[in-house]
Amino acid sequence: MVELTIFALGILLIDLMIPRGWKWVNAVGAFVGVLFAALCTWQIQSTLPPGGSLGFYNSLLVDRFAVYFWYLFLGGAAISILMSVHYLDVEDEHHGEYYALLLLSVVGMMCMAAGIDIVLLFIGLELMAISTYVLVGFLRRDRRSNEAALKYLLLGAFSSGIFAYGLSLWYGLSGGTNLAVIRRAISALNPHNPVVVIALLTTMVGLLFKIAAVPFHQWAPDAYEGAPTCITGFMSVAVKAAAWALLLRILVFGLWPLRSIYTPIIVIVSIATMTGANFAALTQTNTKRLLAYSSIAHVGYMLLAFVAMGTSLPGSPGFNDGFKGILVYLLVYTFMNLGAFAVITSLRQRNVIGDELDDMAGLYQRAPVEAVLMLLFLLSLAGIPPAAGFLGKYYIFLSLIESGHYALASLGVLYSLFGLYYYLKIANSMLMRAPMETERLPVSLGMRCAVGVTALATIVIGVYPEPFIRGVNWSLNIAQSPHVAALIK
């Protein structure tokens, strides 16, 4: 974490010194920074005691759960950097700040995944959020980008305010800022105490806003559409994974005694999310907007897994598989969604924006490899085996069956049909329509790497998921004991 901060500041300094046209050095610097951070994480991982180690005056708990998420963030950031080089070139907005902000937002995410103190969690959240606000508006000459950034900033700041209010109430109720202290305090309180309920509701509003669940999702389509496509990809995976890490930390680690109150709310929110997002996505003609709604729909599925967790005892199959479901889903989602955005990014050229459905028409004739890989990503998003997306769906529906939520499971699978329909709309226009122009699409090296890596991961996780499932089991301490020891102790 500290390493990343140094790299981010370093890039800011170096950026002043290098001439225009050499700006790719910044990208290389950022990439090396991410790799270095991954290396450090790996070192931490190998010396990690099973229960995790505390740091920063007990505000930071580096446990396996945190390490798992750190890898996810770093992976997402690395692929986004690969995508960015070409895109920023085209937009003529190659500034060092971009990479510095990207790295800083990853630092914020790491705090969110590892923090167990609400102050640190909030600082991490804001560090990430403010960096992303700027990144969304990074195309200063583009009106849509500016509009998106402003909307995102206003709504985001508002939700952060509500969230902070909720956190302050927890402090008032428990007299401490550490999640463990809060947890101990509220298990002694009456859960129907109005202050507890208000604190819970305000906290949840903040969390649900960050993961973009209906009805707090309005910012997402606009921000996703207006942002530079590589940032859209980054937001849809890393930022979302961070928000999920925060949600799991607070709701499972801290507020677990209140699960009988928040689970029903989550049920309603997940149904609303799947319904709203899937119906809205059906009519979209802009691929970025379409994928924005689809990513909201995916949040709905993950919330289903959370429902399964909230209604079963820790250590029971329903709880374990629900938890695994969320982590596996975030993992596969990182690759397949970034892959899809990488293909869209490669369509961006000087005179073509490349994010309308019509721009995809006949992509097969212009860039066959990209088109076929896009098909792979779309099928994976739709949850068709043997692509990786199926594994995420598998765990989510399994956990629902195990915890007895047959109706919710049926609803979930029916909505996955909607998903298939709008993904096929993209596939149809790519593979089956005649191209608008026949010129072959030049694809840069960084782009190729990004698409290749994500495609490879999507296939490998789908065909041989064993090591990845083991990784998830490891991060939840399931291999050692049947209970999720690290989180529920």
Added chain:
Amino acid sequence: MQSHILSIILFTPLVGAFVLLFLPKENKDAIRWTANIFALAGFLISLPLVPMFWAQRFLPGFKFLEGTPNNWIPSIGAGYNLGIDGISFLLIMLTTLLGWISILSSWTAIEIRVKEYYVWFLVLQTGMLGVFMALDFFLFFVFWEAMLVPMYLLIGIWGGPRKLYAAIKFFLYTLLGSVLMLLGILFLYFHHHAVTGIFTFSIPELYKTAPMIPFQTAIWLFVAFFIGFAIKVPMFPFHTWLPDAHVEAPTAGSVILAGVLLKMGTYGFVRFSLPFFPAVVSHPKVQGWVIFLSLVGIIYGALVSLMQKDMKKLVAYSSVSHLGFCTLGIFVLNSAGVTGSVLQQINHGISTGALFLIVGILYERRHTREIVEYGGISNVMPLYATITMIMFLSSMGLPLLNGFVGEFTILQGAFTANWRWAAWAAPGVVLAAAYLLWLYQRVFFGTVTNPKNEKLHDLTPREILTFAPLIIMALWIGLYPKPFFQILEQPVNQLVQTIHNNSYTNANAPVSAQVAPAPAPPVPVAVAAKASN
């Protein structure tokens, strides 16, 4: 000793697809030759399976087992586990044969994006074979869904004018069925864990625990599986995707769709629905409803066929009618019915596959399938007319040809169970004769009415080659079906025995109150074979 013949058969087409990727796109002939060689190789490699299987046809259980349960993803209990019995053996042979024939038949029909066409076709072939071979539910589901993708592309890229609509409709309909089935699979998996403490997707293991599910739960599971398979078959109210998909698909796609894909639904009934939920399927109400839908399908499909102006649509609806016979045979739940049904599935693959080829040949020459455009074709294409006649007769169930054997055995099974079922199904045979002979009369007899048809050339040697194996098989099954009955005897008797032991009346009625009529005793298959000779 583990033999790897199933894996070899399974992956030969996939290797072919992989090789094709490295050929230059422009060299169409090289691509065609390579694809055909691999398709033929896929068929030839499956031939040694015939004597090997024949030697152990009466042994119980699955044969040629490969892999162990849980060797693929131990964390969730999924394994790369293959194995076949008589039922899947016949369907695998049908798949390799039809796969080769359809690839051969595409030689001149496909002119654009040739390379991808063959790549997807070979991938499809592997997917279909995998469905029939998998002994692990996870593996089965992967093949079952993965196979949809190439079929979707075959319809969507090389299809007719409404291809986009048909492709999406096909994909969505079948996915609707399979996601419900997925929930059913997950429930069985979880139930197995609850009973034994082991998480596994192994189908033979699940066979042991699934019948223990209480009736009230099992009925919901049955419905989830039933919708999945019924859409695939397709049974009567779920059939609307079929005409669209068939009409828009390229000829070879239709052959595979009718010949193999539809059989996955009936295979699913035989392999999963019956042994997993014996109490549910033998419940008089459930059985009655399913048979009612089958009978409606038989009559409705035939009547709609009668009214079609488009030849391909006619054949498509005739599939609905024929598959009605297959589901009828399965759900009368005696050995004659099930044996006849499996045999009829093979017959349908042969005859209807040939019918689609026949329509495709005219379409390739004239680019229309409207019946009124033709007339007197037997004058210009005599050989074609003869082959068509043979296949029409086979499809309508004339004695000495394959269709008769299957339909007769099914009707015999239905008659033993309840004579009214047989009585309602029989008009389907008559109507089949009506729509096929009427079609033949309009297209082939008389003088050439349309001047455009005067110059049509007769079959090329390649086209004759595509029909030859089908005609041989039709005659073989028609004249000497005994080997086929023998292959089916063991698995079918075991299946009927399972249902009998766990049937609704046996499981639920108190021992003293045996007033309810006992289920019909299984009809010895040898009798059925003799009767059909």
